[in-house]
Each structure stands twice: as C-alpha cells, then as structure tokens.
Ligand code: DX5
C-alpha cells in the first residue's frame with residue numbers, strides 16, 4: 153500500500169491532560185489516534201475503556217483506532233462503538249471465534265483488525281482475509297510503552313505482506329517503532345506505524361510534528 157499512516161499511541165501521552173494531548177497530536181499531523189486498551193488480565197497493565205474514549209472523542213476528527221488488549225473483547229464491542237471508535241482490533245490469542253467477532257465488528261460499522269503477539273503464528277489468518285481490514289503485528293510483548301523492537305517482527309511483516317498481497321488490508325506494526333525502525337518495517341511491507349514514546353517525547357506541538365514527520369521518511 154502506498155501512503156504510510158502514522159498512528160500515535162496515546163499510551164505515552166500525559167494522562168493528566170489527555171484531551172489536550174489528543175488535540176495536539178491531531179494538529180501535529182497524526183493520521184489515526186491509536187488507543188491501547190489494557191485490562192490487567194491479558195496484559196499486566198491497566199489503561200482505559202469506553203468512558204475515557206468517549207470523553208476524548210470531541211478533540212480529534214481523525215479515526216480512533218482501538219487496540220483491545222483484553223481477554224474478553226466480545227463483551228464490550230457495542231460500548232466501544234458508542235464511544236466513537238472507528239477501528240477495532242482484537243487479539244488472536246484470546247478470541248476463540250475470530251471469524252464471528254470480525255463480522256460483528258464490521259456489522260457495528262467499524263473496520264475490523266486482528267493483532268498477533270510476537271510468539272503467535274499467522275496460522276489461520278489465510279481463512280479470514282475477506283473479513284479483515286487490518287492485521288496488527290506486535291513487535292513487542294504488549295503491555296507497556298518504551299520497549300525495544302523485536303527483530304524477528306521484520307520476517308513476520310514480510311510473511312503478512314505475502315499473505316495479504318494486494319488485498320485492501322492494512323498492515324500495522326506496534327511496539328518499539330522509531331525513526332531507525334520505521335524504514336525497515338515499511339520496506340518489509342507495513343503501511344501503518346504505531347508509535348508511543350518516539351512521538352510523545354517533548355511536550356509541545358513542534359516536537360510532535362517533528363517526531364511524526366521523522367517516521368514518515370522512506371529510504
Ligand atoms: C504496547 C502498545 C503499544 C505501545 C507502543 O502494548 O500496544 O501501542 O504503546 O509504545 P512504544 O512506541 O513506546 O513502543
């Protein structure tokens with residue numbers, strides 16, 4: 153796919169002034185707003201859910217990209233949609249009836265994605281391509297921002313690109329993406345880059361603009 157989409161993760165924003173950071177990151181050139189929902193079960197960390205998402209929704213018109221790191225994604229899908237998300241990504245490891253869940257997400261009017269942990273195989277995705285708008289390759293073990301990129305993710309991105317071929321499915325990479333890693337994952341076939349710590353360093357719009365622009369550079 154052609155244009156690179158930059159999706160800043162607000163996990164690295166200032167939660168004390170989250171609405172303002174969402175507004176700033178939007179104005180700084182974010183394409184999507186990446187929302188890391190964590191439940192303290194699937195991952196050893198807790199973040200936020202539908203009420204917080206609803207409260208920040210007015211501060212950006214960009215697509216809200218919800219990455220559900222929860223053991224029971226099926227339970228609250230309607231609530232995420234009501235809160236204003238546009239894309240819902242569930243984890244392959246905890247979604248037993250993926251085909252059904254992806255269809256439900258689309259029926260609710262959202263784009264549907266599946267996320268794959270570093271230790272999870274791509275097996276089975278070949279049967280789901282018609283129901284997928286996005287495949288998220290986790291390039292760290294999910295739960296925390298600021299971790300180092302796991303290098304084997306590059307081979308996985310290449311494999312997903314081969315699987316997806318020219319189908320209109322976004323290939324998203326999440327975890328440890330910075331301006332050194334970005335050209336490598338783009339070259340391997342990714343078109344959506346999530347970044348938290350690399351974007352939310354500094355606390356003004358100029359820093360955010362510069363950080364976002366540095367991830368777009370292709371080699
Ligand atoms: C990790 C989250 C990521 C994370 C990325 O569980 O899904 O979105 O916030 O943060 P960085 O870019 O700092 O690795």
Ligand code: ZN
Nearest residue numbers: 188219326346
């Ligand atoms: Zn994420």
